Amino acid sequence: MPWLERLRTQGLWLLPATTLALVVLVAWHDPGLLRGLRHAVFDQAQRWSPREPEPAPVLIVDIDEESLRRVGQWPWPRTQVAELVARLHEAGAAAVGLDVVFAEADRTSPRELLKSTRLPREAAALLQGLPDHDEVLATALQAGPVALGFALSDTEAASDCQSPAGIVTLGGAADAQLRRFGGCVHSLPVLAQAAQGHGALSFIPDEDGVVRRLPLLFDLGGHLAPSLAAETLRLALGAQRYTVQAAPDGGGVIGVQIGRLRIPTTANASIWVHYTPPQRDRYVPAWQVLAGQTPPDLFRQHLVLVGTSAQGLLDLRFSPLGGVIPGVEVHAQALEQILTGHWLQRPGWAPAAEVVAVALGGLLVAIAAMTCGALPSAAAFGTLAAALLGGCWWAFTRQGLLLDPVLPSLGMLAVFLPTTVLRHMVSERRQRWVRHAFARYVSPNLVDYLITQPQALELGGRRQRCSFVFTDLAGFTSVMERMDPAQAVTLLNQYLDGMIAIAFAHEGTLDRIVGDAVAIVFSAPVQQADHEQRAVRCALAMHRFAQDYLAARRAEGVEFCETRIGVHTGEVIVGNFGGSTIFDYRALGDPVNTASRLEGANKYLGTHVCLSQATLDGCPGLPVRPVGRLRVAGRQEAIMVYEPLDATDGQAVQQEAYAQAYAAMMAGSSAAAAQFKHLHAQSPGDRLVQLHATRLDSGAIDNLIELSGK
Numbered sequence: 001m002p003w004l005e006r007l008r009t010q011g012l013w014l015l016p017a018t019t020l021a022l023v024v025l026v027a028w029h030d031p032g033l034l035r036g037l038r039h040a041v042f043d044q045a046q047r048w049s050p051r052e053p054e055p056a057p058v059l060i061v062d063i064d065e066e067s068l069r070r071v072g073q074w075p076w077p078r079t080q081v082a083e084l085v086a087r088l089h090e091a092g093a094a095a096v097g098l099d100v101v102f103a104e105a106d107r108t109s110p111r112e113l114l115k116s117t118r119l120p121r122e123a124a125a126l127l128q129g130l131p132d133h134d135e136v137l138a139t140a141l142q143a144g145p146v147a148l149g150f151a152l153s154d155t156e157a158a159s160d161c162q163s164p165a166g167i168v169t170l171g172g173a174a175d176a177q178l179r180r181f182g183g184c185v186h187s188l189p190v191l192a193q194a195a196q197g198h199g200a201l202s203f204i205p206d207e208d209g210v211v212r213r214l215p216l217l218f219d220l221g222g223h224l225a226p227s228l229a230a231e232t233l234r235l236a237l238g239a240q241r242y243t244v245q246a247a248p249d250g251g252g253v254i255g256v257q258i259g260r261l262r263i264p265t266t267a268n269a270s271i272w273v274h275y276t277p278p279q280r281d282r283y284v285p286a287w288q289v290l291a292g293q294t295p296p297d298l299f300r301q302h303l304v305l306v307g308t309s310a311q312g313l314l315d316l317r318f319s320p321l322g323g324v325i326p327g328v329e330v331h332a333q334a335l336e337q338i339l340t341g342h343w344l345q346r347p348g349w350a351p352a353a354e355v356v357a358v359a360l361g362g363l364l365v366a367i368a369a370m371t372c373g374a375l376p377s378a379a380a381f382g383t384l385a386a387a388l389l390g391g392c393w394w395a396f397t398r399q400g401l402l403l404d405p406v407l408p409s410l411g412m413l414a415v416f417l418p419t420t421v422l423r424h425m426v427s428e429r430r431q432r433w434v435r436h437a438f439a440r441y442v443s444p445n446l447v448d449y450l451i452t453q454p455q456a457l458e459l460g461g462r463r464q465r466c467s468f469v470f471t472d473l474a475g476f477t478s479v480m481e482r483m484d485p486a487q488a489v490t491l492l493n494q495y496l497d498g499m500i501a502i503a504f505a506h507e508g509t510l511d512r513i514v515g516d517a518v519a520i521v522f523s524a525p526v527q528q529a530d531h532e533q534r535a536v537r538c539a540l541a542m543h544r545f546a547q548d549y550l551a552a553r554r555a556e557g558v559e560f561c562e563t564r565i566g567v568h569t570g571e572v573i574v575g576n577f578g579g580s581t582i583f584d585y586r587a588l589g590d591p592v593n594t595a596s597r598l599e600g601a602n603k604y605l606g607t608h609v610c611l612s613q614a615t616l617d618g619c620p621g622l623p624v625r626p627v628g629r630l631r632v633a634g635r636q637e638a639i640m641v642y643e644p645l646d647a648t649d650g651q652a653v654q655q656e657a658y659a660q661a662y663a664a665m666m667a668g669s670s671a672a673a674a675q676f677k678h679l680h681a682q683s684p685g686d687r688l689v690q691l692h693a694t695r696l697d698s699g700a701i702d703n704l705i706e707l708s709g710k
Contacts, residue, residue, distance in 0.1 A: 019418055020362040023411040027358045030351065032207060038404045039206055043320035045396050050321060051274040051344075056336040057094065057301055060283050060328055063308040067287040074313060078106040078133035080290070082140035084306065087289050089144040092300035097147045097232035099201055099307035099315070099328040102137070102187040109133035138194035145235035147197030148187050149228045152218060156182035160189075163198050165234055166241035167217075167224045174244045177252035177267040178219040179204050197235045199228030203317065203330065204270070210318045213270035214334040216256050216263065217244065228305075229331040233338060234258050236303045244269070251348070263338055264345060272402060273334050274344040275321050282332060283309070303339075305332050346402040354404050357388065358411035365412045369419040381416045385409045461575020466523045466587055467535035467615055468568055468595035469508065471499060471542060473516040473561040474603065483559065491553065491560065492516055498545050506538040511586050516561075519596075521587050524574040532569050532618025536611060536644065539565045543609050543647050565647075566598030567611035568639075569618060590635075597632035598641060601707055606687020609647035613640040625655065626662055627688060628703035638704055643688065654679060658689065665692065668701055 027034070061084070068074060081100075088096050105111075109132050141148070150161040161184035167174075184200070186192055200218050205211045216230045226234070226242060234242070237259030245254045252267025265271055286306070288294050307328025308315050316324040337343065361384050368380035385405075392405040473495075480488045496518065500510060503520040507528065511519040520538065523531035546563035553560040570591025577584050591614075598610045605627055616622060623645040629638035645655070661675035673696035679689045695705070 017366070019415050020359065020366060020411075023362055023414050024355060024359050027355045027407055027411060034407060034410075035206075036208060037406045037410075039208065039210065039212065041404065041406050042212065042402055043210065043322075045393070045402075046275055046320045047322065049397050051276045051333075051337070051342060053276045053279055054336070054340045054342070056339045058282070058303045058305070058332050058335045058339065059299060060326075060332050061088070061286050061289055061304055061306045062283040062326070062328075063286045063306070063310060063313070064283070065310050067285050068310055068312075070287040071290060074308070074310075075106075077108045078102070078137040082133075082137040084286060084289055085137070085140040085146060086143065087292070088299055088304050088306075089140075091294070091296070091298065093144070093304045094301045095145040095147065095197075095232050095236035095303050097149070097197075097199065097228050097303070097305045097331065099149050099228060099305055099331065101149055101151055101185055101201070102134070102191050103185050105188060106133040106137075134188055134190050138190045141191060141194040141196075145197070146195050147199050147228055147231035147235055148191060148195040149199055149201040150184045150186040152181040152200050152202040152220065152225075153183045153185060154181060156221075160184075160192065161186045161198055161200070161220060161225060162223065163226050163231060163234075164196065165226070165231075165239070167226075167244060168241055169224075169244045169246060171246040171254070172248040172251060174217070174224060174246040174253055174269070175219045175222075176246065176250040178217060178224075178269055179215065180219040182221060184220060184225075197231035199226050199231030201228050201327070203327065205318070208318075210320055211273070211330055212320055213266065213272050214330055215268065215270045216265060217242070217253070217269040227331070229334050230256070230258065232303050232305065232331075233261070233335060237261065247348075261338060264343055266346065267348065271334055271337065272344040272346060273330060274337060274342060274400070275319055275325075275333055276336075277321065278325075282329070303335055305335075307331075342400070344400050344402065350401075350403055354407045357408035361388070361408045361412040362415040365416045366419055369416055374420065377416070377420060381412055384412060461573040461577070461588070463571055464524055464527065464574050465531075465569065465571045466521050466574065466591070467531045467618070468511070468522070468566075468587070468592055469503070469518075469520040469535050469539050469542070470566045470595045470599040471518045471520075471546075472564050472599050474564055476516045476561045479559055479561055487558075491558065495546075495549055495560075498549065499542055502541045502545060503538055506534050506541070508534065508538055509585075511592075517599075519592075521574070524587060525585070530618070532615050535567050535569070535615060536619050536622060539567045539609050539611070540644060540646050547608075563608065564599050564602035565609045566595050566601065567609065567615050568595035568598055569612065569614040570594065594632065594635070594639065597635075597707075598630075598639075601630055601632065601641070604691070604707055605641075605643075605705070606691055607643045607647070609644055610641050611644065613642070616642055625658055625688075626703070628692075628705045630705050630707055632707050648686075654682060661692070662703070665696065666703055672696055 063074065071080065085096060085098075111132055140146075152161075181202075186198070187195075192198065200215075200220075202218070203211050204213070204215060214227065214229060216227050218225045218227070224242075224244070230242070239259035243257035245257070246252065247254050247267070253265050253269040255262055255264045256269060257263070263271060284294060284298065305328050307326055309326040309328075315327040317327050317330055319325045364384060365377070365381050368377040372380065388405040388408050392403045395401040395403050476492075483491075496513065496516075499518050500513075503510060503518070506522075508520040508522050509524055511521045513519075520535075522528055522535045522538070528534060543563065543565055550560050550562060568591055570589065572587040572589030572591050574587045575585070577586060577588070594612070598612060602608060602610050607627065610627065611624070616624060624642035625645060625648075627641045627643050629640050631638040657675070657679055661672055661679060664675055665672035673693065676689055676693035676696055680686070680693045683689060691705075
């Protein structure tokens with residue numbers, strides 16, 4: 001029914017529609033696996049296109065392995081740190097950020113030594129008069145713009161880690177999406193009071209431990225606290241406050257103003273760090289600064305971060321470029337980006353745009369997969385995926401935007417694969433149905449051949465030796481005239497259905513059906529080495545079916561006809577004929593006509609199945625009896641024909657006597673006529689015996705039988 005077919009066809013859209021809805025839902029929730037894939041793509045983009053190093057007034061004084069070897073193991077005496085800070089002030093540093101927390105008193109300080117060591121009174125008095133190392137460092141911190149670092153903690157505690165700078169918020173709540181910390185680990189009060197800035201050293205790495213973003217602000221116990229990088233920059237610019245612009249309705253931070261610089265940020269006040277490859281000239285070993293072995297103007301008007309790359313001090317972070325880098329370098333690279341105006345951003349509209357891309361891309365892919373073939377739909381998917389990848393790469397390299405091509409691509413793939421598989425299954429099912437239906441018009445072996453050999457669907461043919469089986473109903477036209485047309489058609493269809501099924505069972509190819517006549521060819525289009533034997537077996541099976549069908553109809557009181565069958569073998573031209581409009585696969589040549597003539601010869605011979613010498617030659621051991629040499633209409637040369645014994649239906653029971661009479665006829669003996677008459681008297685139903693007896697009685701002297709008609 002048409003409505004049922006429409007429902008079935010439209011129901012196929014349920015799979016891509018459902019898949020697309022699930023993909024959009026998953027994309028909207030953004031699970032951790034998708035975030036991990038997205039970050040991996042962003043990291044790969046940085047590896048392929050890292051930030052080009054640009055001149056920026058940012059340097060790292062590195063407490064490296066060589067500095068530890070020359071100066072001593074960490075922690076150094078605070079006097080040593082004070083000297084380092086003092087030298088940086090003298091060198092004209094714009095600001096110094098200490099990526100170190102001095103949470104405990106210096107154990108090498110005289111006062112601390114007096115607590116742990118018993119000394120003579122004179123020595124103790126001498127030590128008591130020496131300056132405290134922490135106070136020495138505090139004096140150095142007061143001498144210039146220095147930002148001390150502090151470590152954030154999730155433990156709820158009273159916090160003294162506040163920047164002396166003011167923070168002004170414009171718009172909505174600035175802390176709506178900030179990472180909240182309960183407390184901090186800060187430096188000694190004497191040092192904290194001396195420093196002009198305080199900044200958090202902490203990072204917020206992603207689930208895989210990679211540091212991709214650096215927060216400028218944190219939520220520390222309900223108050224905004226800047227990072228070390230932000231504080232160092234503020235001190236270098238001489239700014240007294242931060243101006244934080246936040247989106248309304250809890251949208252988070254939009255940007256942070258530090259002095260004359262406005263820094264665009266993510267909603268949690270972070271900046272995406274676009275890393276450069278390792279740059280050795282970004283680092284200055286601390287021992288060289290202490291030894292006075294640095295160029296005079298190296299630090300002038302530079303932001304100087306003091307940190308460590310020594311592995312034993314455990315301040316190493318995973319980088320998107322692969323491997324690990326010192327934590328202080330993350331601050332330094334972020335400052336370089338800010339000062340050079342190089343922004344790497346993931347816009348707030350990006351997640352929504354990616355979900356829309358998933359929906360639109362998945363819809364286009366679904367339409368292509370449901371309406372186009374496999375190659376066009378795959379090309380559509382590939383084109384869309386390539387466009388997404390290319391567009392995101394252009395946005396990254398040209399605009400500094402981080403857009404995710406993985407989510408839309410995976411979404412389209414999730415829609416494309418099951419839809420294509422479903423379409424393939426449905427198409428295969430339809431092909432099977434068409435193949436089955438087509439096989440009711442064309443031989444199954446021809447259908448298989450054309451499927452495996454599509455080039456055969458071309459005009460032309462080839463010479464090939466084939467065997468043919470022709471069948472016809474004797475007097476069916478007159479029977480039809482006396483029968484109801486509907487009944488005649490039903491009887492004929494049942495009969496033809498059985499005959500053709502037998503032909504197909506023997507892997508014969510249906511050459512044609514003309515009314516009640518059927519023509520079958522063997523060894524075309526697929527060559528069959530035993531085509532003669534197949535043809536004979538097929539003819540005998542058809543004969544048995546025809547006899548049974550005739551008996552069954554007569555038992556029902558329905559008039560029907562006997563079947564005549566001719567079998568012949570010869571070389572013909574097989575192929576497609578007809579022209580560019582329609583193909584007709586068939587065989588052409590004299591053997592085809594001869595097989596048809598042999599079928600008609602049964603009427604005169606009194607046989608049911610008549611096969612030629614050419615066919616018999618390919619069937620060694622087949623029990624037959626010779627019929628004679630036939631000269632059929634249209635041929636000058638006579639054909640030796642035979643009747644299979646299995647087709648005599650028990651009438652020719654005296655085979656030895658028939659062979660003797662036939663041999664006498666071939667020898668030209670006058671006794672042949674009497675012998676055939678005697679056989680006819682014993683087997684009056686054997687019409688072939690009757691034919692020979694009549695011929696010999698009329699003066700025939702050999703086995704040549706002249707047939708004037710078909």
